[in-house]
Amino acid sequence: MQKLSMDELNRKTVAEFKRSEKTPVIAVLENVRSAYNVGSVFRTSDAFLLEAVYLTGYTAKPPHKEIRKTALGAEDSVTWQHFPNASEAILLLKASGYKVMAVEQVTNSLSLEKIIFDPQEKMAVIFGNEVSGVEQETILQCDGCIEIPQLGMKHSLNIATAAGVVLWEMVRGRMQAIPNK
Numbered sequence: 001m002q003k004l005s006m007d008e009l010n011r012k013t014v015a016e017f018k019r020s021e022k023t024p025v026i027a028v029l030e031n032v033r034s035a036y037n038v039g040s041v042f043r044t045s046d047a048f049l050l051e052a053v054y055l056t057g058y059t060a061k062p063p064h065k066e067i068r069k070t071a072l073g074a075e076d077s078v079t080w081q082h083f084p085n086a087s088e089a090i091l092l093l094k095a096s097g098y099k100v101m102a103v104e105q106v107t108n109s110l111s112l113e114k115i116i117f118d119p120q121e122k123m124a125v126i127f128g129n130e131v132s133g134v135e136q137e138t139i140l141q142c143d144g145c146i147e148i149p150q151l152g153m154k155h156s157l158n159i160a161t162a163a164g165v166v167l168w169e170m171v172r173g174r175m176q177a178i179p180n181k
Helices: 014-019 035-047 065-071 086-095 136-141 159-177
Strands: 023-030 050-056 080-083 099-103 123-127 144-147
Touching: 023 035, 023 086, 023 159, 035 050, 035 065, 035 159, 050 086, 080 086, 086 099, 086 123, 086 136, 099 136, 099 159, 123 159
Parallel strands: 023 050, 023 123, 050 080, 099 123, 099 144
Antiparallel strands: none
C-alpha cells in the first residue's frame, strides 16, 4: 500500500463540483453555535456531493474565518442558504418534495442502523444545537426522527460527528450506482 498523491485522488475543482450531479440530500443546521462545527458539516457535504446545506437561526454562515478553517474551501463548493428559522426551511423543503427528518432522541425515533434509505428519495436531515439538540417545535414539523445508536454513558455526539455518521449512512447505499466506487 502506498498513500495516493493529490493528483491520483482526482479531486474535483469547484467548477466541476458545481456541475456534478448531486446526492439529493440537504443537511439543515439549526442554531449550531460553533462555526467550526458548521465548517465541518460543509466539508462532509462536499465529500458526499450533497445538494446543499441549509443554515437556520443563529447558525454561523460564510464568510466566516472559523467556518473556512474547518471547511477548507467547501463553503465555496457546496450550495448553501440561510433561513431565519428552521420552520421556513422545512416549509420550502416539503414544498420541494423532500422528506424531512431530525436527528434526535425521541419517542418512536428510528434507529439509524435499521433504516434503509431509498436512493431516489429526496431527503433533508436536521441537526440541532450542541447543547439542546433539535427544538421540539422543529421536531413536530418533521416526518420523523433518526437516532444514532450509542452504547456508552454519554448518549451524545458532537454535531459534526453525528452529521458524518448520519450523512454517510444516507449516501452509502446510493454509491452502488456510481461506477468505480
